[in-house]
Amino acid sequence: MNDSFKPRKLLMAAYLLPSFFTYLFIFILPSIMSIILSFFKFSSIKAFRFIGFQNYLMLLKDSNIWLALKNNLFLVFTCMIGQIGIAFVLSCLLNSRLTYLSTPLRTIIYFPVTLSAVVIGYVWKFVFDYNYGLITYFCNFVGKEEWIRPWLSDGNTIMWFICIPMIWQYVGFHIVIMMSAMSSIDPSIYEMAEIDGATGFQKATKITLPLIKSTLFVCVWLCISANMKAFDHILSMTNGGPGMSSNVLSLYAYTVAFRNSNMGYGSAVSVFILAITSLLFALSQIVKNAIAEKE
Amino acid sequence: MKKMIHIPAILLCLAMLTGVTACGGSGGQSSSAAPSAPESSAPAPSAEDEHEPVTISILHEHTAEAASNIVSSYGFVEMIKKYKEEHPWVTLEEEIIVDSGDKLFALAASDDLPSVFGNRYGWLPNFAGNGLAADITDYVDPSMYVDDLYCMTYEGRIYGLPNKYSIFNLVLYNEAMWKEAGYETFPTKIEDLIKANEYFEIKGIDTMALGNSGKWFATSLLTAGLTYENCGDEWVESMIARDGTNEWTHEGFVKSLADLQALTPIFNEDCNMQDDVWAMGWYMQGKAASHVVGNWGLDTARNMSGESPEVWANTRVALMPTISGEPNIMSSAVGGNSQSVNSKLKGAEFTAALELVEQICSPDYAELLASRGATAPVRIEVNFDAFEQPYKDFAAILNSHGTGMNITDYVDSSVANALHAAAQNVMTGASTPEAAAADVQAAQSMLLM
Structure with missing residues (x-):
């Protein structure tokens, strides 16, 4: 091969170095340090004491961890159904030739993705306000005052109200991914299906869904990782309350590490988050492989 | 031609690398000599050091906006101005960061603390225990302060001076509304408060506004006082001292939580969704007959009085009622914003920093705050006769009631967070x-692991 077409390795390395160093110092090294710190009692600024697996034993006995994990899993599964489910339906609608103004609609739906999660949290806190919120106003408007509750004060239903803004914000994100996958489907397949009398629902479930399956799994993985590290929405809406009922693992790790000055235990919680997320990824991969084998 | 493209590209890469690896500014770097041993006292200042030009630094939270709205911030900023006027040979570098706790810990971990920094009782094991805060026991007089400097004492030595004195369990109540309900004065018994709720419920008014979204309000404003009444001084002191003789599952503390639960119907239904400022607004709009708040609430109410002059004109101040009806103690905390000196400082720098701390936490500061109807931790005669009735009521409470420690300000932060959640x-x-008391005890037990 002509040497002039071969990229020089030194040049390639030079271009890759900034990104590599960024990734190394911002992601890789802190993750490694976090794992190492989780084996230390590091509750004051300077004093480190190696304590082996004590932080992890404490974690297993900590009821707040299991409550936070339950909340995280609730978020993952509810948002998976909400975000990906609604995104799929909307993507099919927006991709249909019968839908007018699909491009501006797609922009409008995507707009919340660009907003800060803290802003979303505060805005929805106003929506759920007991006295002056939109929901309260609507209930009064339709004459159903008995439906009005302090929505964010009820520990039994709080997680549903946390899911709503999270689903609302990220539907657009998944739509963009799905629509780019749908754009690679040959339109003649849909035309042939229409000739055969397929309905919209049949086209979506029998044609679109199977053909964008791998993209859907990407969406599932993104959903899992995003909801396992959910933090900003909960902090701004409820601060993990009332009590600990809307607490999630990342918020608990932050509270333990920075508010309680127990960095070692906070690191252990972070490692726990990593472990659970990896487990969920592995489970989804097993499901994906099982579906592929079935076919 | 290829080289002309490659050279700018390589330069761009280098520029990106430099940007990625560049560190933030040190801001407020304390100038220091060799680090001193943790247990040794700082050297005594000499006369010739006093006017040696020095540069010291301070990290604090009191922005210009805070100073225009909050009396304690105003006092803090004025004391710094006064210090600068009286110490022309000192160059003072100020770094102002709201909620600077995380920054402070990061600076401490990197041995880069400013000359003067904020401290509190719960942080003493970190700052005093690790030899980062200077031992100033030999330079200060504890009797000048309302708590004899308990808030800044660690293992018998003093590591700072307090700057805040907060009373937590005050009630601002609308005298006219309560007279209508048949109460000439605010109830002194909790059961009367709960009974009054039946009247106010019919009127569609909340008996008491509470903003507990921050979680700590219910504990500091309510539970702390109930705990003193149900458990006694000795129990509270032993839990703060963490001497192991008592536990949070004590029947008195469980009863305190039960009493708090029984009180809940008197509050606005969304008390756990709303913050303290909202709750004050709710009271000032006449939607609540009273509002439980700390002493800072008087200034907040006065600031809102322009929109609700009638409510302000009818506002009186009392202490939160007790179960027995006996006078409540003032649930208080000293030192939430204490000031400490960096232990690395010596000679003229140490003198300058110590004098800054003394100025910020001085009788001058207390007098300035008293002139604005606020409290400070320095012992002075408080006379609010020149102020409106709520301030006079508050002064009467200050001068006549005993003081207890707001327990959550003196226990470990993990236990405090567990208390708030409980x-x-x-x-x-x-x-x-x-179950809630058991959760708090579990948090306490984790500290011992």
């Missing part, structure tokens, strides 16, 4: 008082 859980019915 209070919210019993208020929402998510937990029983027994």
